[in-house]
Structures are given as C-alpha cells and as structure tokens.
Amino acid sequence: MSFRYGRRTAWVLSEVTVDIGDGEVVVVRGRNGAGKSTLLQMMAGVLQPTRGRILDRPSRVGWVPERFPAEQPFTVSGYLAAMAALHGAGSPAPWIDRLGLAPFRTVKLAELSKGTAQKVGLAQALICRPQLLVLDEPWEGLDAAARDLVPDIVAEIVAAGGSVIVSDHRGDTARLPEATEWTVDGARVTPERAEKARTGADTPWLIEVAAGDGPAAVAALRAAGHEIIRVRA
Numbered sequence: 001m002s003f004r005y006g007r008r009t010a011w012v013l014s015e016v017t018v019d020i021g022d023g024e025v026v027v028v029r030g031r032n033g034a035g036k037s038t039l040l041q042m043m044a045g046v047l048q049p050t051r052g053r054i055l056d057r058p059s060r061v062g063w064v065p066e067r068f069p070a071e072q073p074f075t076v077s078g079y080l081a082a083m084a085a086l087h088g089a090g091s092p093a094p095w096i097d098r099l100g101l102a103p104f105r106t107v108k109l110a111e112l113s114k115g116t117a118q119k120v121g122l123a124q125a126l127i128c129r130p131q132l133l134v135l136d137e138p139w140e141g142l143d144a145a146a147r148d149l150v151p152d153i154v155a156e157i158v159a160a161g162g163s164v165i166v167s168d169h170r171g172d173t174a175r176l177p178e179a180t181e182w183t184v185d186g187a188r189v190t191p192e193r194a195e196k197a198r199t200g201a202d203t204p205w206l207i208e209v210a211a212g213d214g215p216a217a218v219a220a221l222r223a224a225g226h227e228i229i230r231v232r233a
C-alpha cells in the first residue's frame with residue numbers, strides 16, 4: 001500500500017508490503033515524521049491507503065492514538081460506558097480499576113491531565129477485547145504505573161491469539177522483548193524478519209499442537225527461553 005495526505009504532497013509511505021500474524025507483536029521504529037503514526041492509522045482502519053489495500057483486518061480493533069482527543073463533553077465513566085455499549089462489551093469497570101481511573105469516574109474528559117486522558121484512551125481501546133491492538137507511542141503519554149501495565153496487557157492479547165502493533169521512536173522496545181521490529185524510513189517499511197532471513201540467521205520452526213493445548217505450549221516454550229514469532233489458530 002502507499003499513502004499521501006494530499007494529491008500534491010509527497011508519499012509518506014510508498015509500496016509498503018507487510019503482514020502481521022495472529023499472536024504477533026510488532027514494534028514500529030523510525031525517526032520523527034518518518035510515517036509511523038500514518039502506518040498505524042492505516043493498520044487500525046482510521047486512514048485508508050491511497051493505493052493498495054489491507055486484507056483480513058480483524059473485526060475488533062483497538063486503537064490508542066498518540067494523543068487521546070479529550071475535548072469531549074463526557075465524564076470518564078459516561079464515556080467508557082458508552083464505548084462499551086457501542087462495542088456490545090461488558091462493564092468498563094475492570095479497566096477503570098486496573099488503569100487507576102476510579103478516582104476520576106465523574107471527572108469530565110476535558111478536565112483530565114494528559115496522562116490520565118491517555119489512560120482513558122487505552123481503556124476505550126481495550127474494552128472491545130481487541131483482536132488487533134494498535135498503540136501509538138504508548139510510552140510517551142502514560143504515567144509510569146500505566147506504562148508498566150502495557151507489557152502485561154500486550155501479553156494477554158497475544159495469549160488470546162490477538163496481535164499488537166506499537167510505535168516507538170525512543171527505543172523502549174526492550175519492554176516487549178519478543179516483538180518483531182519494523183523500521184519506517186524513506187517511505188519504506190523494512191521488517192526485521194526479512195533482514196534475518198537474508199542473512200540466514202534465526203531459521204524459525206513451525207510447531208503444531210492441538211487447539212486446546214496452544215496457550216500452555218506457548219507458555220512452556222517461552223519459559224524454556226524460546227521466542228514465539230506468531231501463533232495461528
């Protein structure tokens with residue numbers, strides 16, 4: 001796919017071909033302005049490619065923008081309850097508690113600090129139980145406690161067979177050690193795995209197990225120090 005914001009503007013992404021598998025975590029790296037957010041918004045379905053298309057996007061996608069648009073006339077619990085109803089999901093209370101939003105239930109979104117608003121942005125994306133979670137620079141806006149929760153949340157989505165794509169321009173990738181890395185540069189996207197394949201390193205193995213044994217097999221392989229590249233149901 002290719003993307004540009006206007007007919008006379010330069011291509012932000014040009015002839016990009018990437019794929020993200022079930023159970024895969026991708027970290028998108030690149031300098032400021034390289035096109036990371038643009039790529040993530042296309043993955044989330046917020047932007048449509050100017051050319052090309054995206055195939056097999058799951059139906060439940062959670063998108064956490066780099067900056068949650070808090071200029072809305074709702075309280076935290078009113079907004080999250082409405083988002084839950086929209087997605088046919090259960091009560092947002094577990095996410096309100098887990099993300100430390102309980103003291104802000106009755107506060108209007110526009111009155112929240114940037115970090116708290118960002119947590120509302122994270123909660124609204126998780127409420128729909130996303131099969132694909134798109135996190136734009138999650139380490140930037142969140143407070144330390146919420147940042148520390150992100151790897152656990154990512155692991156839970158992966159364990160359920162979902163996929164996660166995260167942009168990161170500061171190099172906080174160490175928080176997601178099993179992630180595949182994509183680099184955006186010069187309107188192109190280079191997946192790390194393609195480079196590894198070219199150098200012949202890290203030949204992956206395909207292991208098949210009975211459906212019900214999947215989560216336990218993944219946990220056992222991880223515990224033994226193996227990297228799981230993807231899980232397909």
Ligand SMILES: Nc1ncnc2c1ncn2[C@@H]1O[C@H](COP(=O)(O)OP(=O)(O)OP(=O)(O)O)[C@@H](O)[C@H]1O
Pocket residue numbers: 005012030031032033034035036037038039066169
């Ligand atoms: N709405 C827009 N209209 C026009 N140009 C845009 C728009 N949003 C982004 N751009 C331009 O597209 C290019 C890629 O921007 P993008 O935000 O995707 O980069 P990024 O890698 O996410 O940067 P950062 O790390 O600073 O967030 C930049 O040149 C930017 O100025």
